[in-house]
Amino acid sequence: MNKQALIEKVNEALGGTKASAEKAVDTLIESIIDTLKKGGEVSIAGLGIFSTKERAARTARNPRTGDTVQVPAMRVPKFRAAKALKDSVK
Numbered sequence: 498m499n500k501q502a503l504i505e506k507v508n509e510a511l512g513g514t515k516a517s518a519e520k521a522v523d524t525l526i527e528s529i530i531d532t533l534k535k536g537g538e539v540s541i542a543g544l545g546i547f548s549t550k551e552r553a554a555r556t557a558r559n560p561r562t563g564d565t566v567q568v569p570a571m572r573v574p575k576f577r578a579a580k581a582l583k584d585s586v587k
Contacts, residue, residue, distance in 0.1 A: 500522065503522055504518050504519045504522050505518075507521055507522055529547055532547075533547060533548070533549050533574055536549060536572075541579075542579070542581075543579055543581045543582065544578075544579055544582055545576055545577050545578040545579045545582055546576070546577045546579070547574065547575070547576055548574075548575050548576075548577070549572045549573065549574055549575060550572070550573060550575045551570065551571075551572055552570060552571050552572070552573050553570055554567065554568065554569050554570040555567075555568050556568070
């Protein structure tokens with residue numbers, strides 16, 4: 498499922514126009530991204546928790562040239578699935 502398919506599902510459930518469904522999906526995604534940028538976490542019952550974690554600086558190797566490269570520390574997104582989601586996928 499991609500974003501367009503998700504918009505169509507929301508439109509079927511809510512009715513109205515496709516533009517309003519697209520705005521609802523975009524608002525949800527933007528809200529999650531904004532919260533993660535601020536260092537917060539988003540918990541959606543039955544789905545899971547979106548959060549960020551710090552990845553330490555490390556030394557990596559360029560597979561093409563074999564040279565070592567320093568990768569700086571960074572914050573990366575993380576998702577932990579809820580038990581209900583895990584159970585429904587089994």
